[in-house]
Amino acid sequence: MQRLSRSFYDRDTALVAQELLGKSLVYRTAAGERIGKIVEVEAYLGAHDLASHSAKGLTARTQTMFGPPGYAYVYLIYGVHHCLNVVTEREGVGAAVLIRALEPEKNISGHTQGPGRLCRALDIDRRMNGRDLVSDDFFIAAPPAAEEFSIVKRPRIGVDYAKHWARRRLRFYIRGNPFISRP
DNA sequence: TGCACGATGAAC
């Protein structure tokens, strides 16, 4: 497996989001190496995107989002679940890709469809916020042989408050994959 | 210092 470099994330967010599909998220802990294939994502474009946390501007919470690309942005939602994002584009933009579903590949027990559930299954919480994803124990890698699939584009989930941004088709998933959070 | 509200998921 080839680990993705910083430059991979330092590009257009909607493009990075689609290219993350089919890649593997690797998290090495004392308990073992957990691997899941990314099958569903959402792109959050930056401060102008009303659905994005970065629309609030630079705050303590969005600091990671506005930071350099290739870092993990993890936050608590509804006081209950954690969500894992990958920061994209250059420092100051405030863009990221939300990982919404994984297909289990190694050492993963529990459901991985849905952003909250995959964090639960991998044991990812706010302690991972700000962690560098271009590292040896927490990273995303390209499989040896790229598989063929088509990408479905849909509006993002749970962002109806974001006016016209709610209609943008910035949710991407692998067509036909059984581990999608919802059709 | 208080309060309304989620990039969700599970139960009813």
Place this chain on the structure above:
DNA sequence: TTCATCGTGCAC
């Protein structure tokens, strides 16, 4: 459809 549960951002 309802609700758990708490950090965040913004109004007083």
